[in-house]
Amino acid sequence: MPDIVGLGSAVVVGVVVVWAGASKLVAGSSWSDGVASAGVPRWMLSLLPLLEVVIGALTAVRLWVPVIPLVLAGLLMAFTAWIVVAMRSDDVPTCACFGSTSKKPIGWRHVARNSALIALAASAAFV
Numbered sequence: 597m598p599d600i601v602g603l604g605s606a607v608v609v610g611v612v613v614v615w616a617g618a619s620k621l622v623a624g625s626s627w628s629d630g631v632a633s634a635g636v637p638r639w640m641l642s643l644l645p646l647l648e649v650v651i652g653a654l655t656a657v658r659l660w661v662p663v664i665p666l667v668l669a670g671l672l673m674a675f676t677a678w679i680v681v682a683m684r685s686d687d688v689p690t691c692a693c694f695g696s697t698s699k700k701p702i703g704w705r706h707v708a709r710n711s712a713l714i715a716l717a718a719s720a721a722f723v
Contacts, residue, residue, distance in 0.1 A: 599723075603658065606665065606720035609713050610656025613668060617648025619695030627695045636678070647671070655720055662721035669717035676710040 620627050628641040651671065654664045675693075679702050682689055691698040691706055 602661075602720055602723035605716040605723065606658050606661075607656050609665075609668065609716035609720060610652045610654075612713060613648050613652030613672075614656065615652075616694050617645040617650075617652060619697060620645035620692070621649070621695075623695035623697075627692045627698075631689055631692050655717065658720075665717045665721035669714050669721065672710050672714045672717060676707055676714070679706050679710070 628636075628638070632638055632641060648671075651664060651668050654660065655668050682702055683704075688701045688703075691700055691702050693706065
């Protein structure tokens with residue numbers, strides 16, 4: 597039973613992160629304008645979509661467990677920390693989590709979603 601839970605967690609979190617990265621790749625630079633205005637360096641924004649696709653795919657197919665799911669959890673924690681800090685600014689950026697289709701300003705719902713994804717990544721790493 598633990599293998600099924602770990603596999604299910606890995607597939608769900610991996611597919612979500614691949615979807616997020618692929619959406620950004622399809623959108624090109626249009627998704628990153630709001631995020632760049634919040635102080636994220638452009639060079640980081642250009643690497644992020646590809647990083648998400650690779651780490652998400654490796655998590656979903658369960659390669660290099662527990663290292664890759666833990667790297668994914670760390671990435672999601674960094675995103676969550678950025679969201680919490682950015683929410684405190686006067687000009688709250690849009691999410692852009694799933695490319696240009698994400699138009700809502702970041703908020704606690706994004707923190708909650710990322711917390712659930714972090715839990716799934718931890719489950720993928722240790723179950």
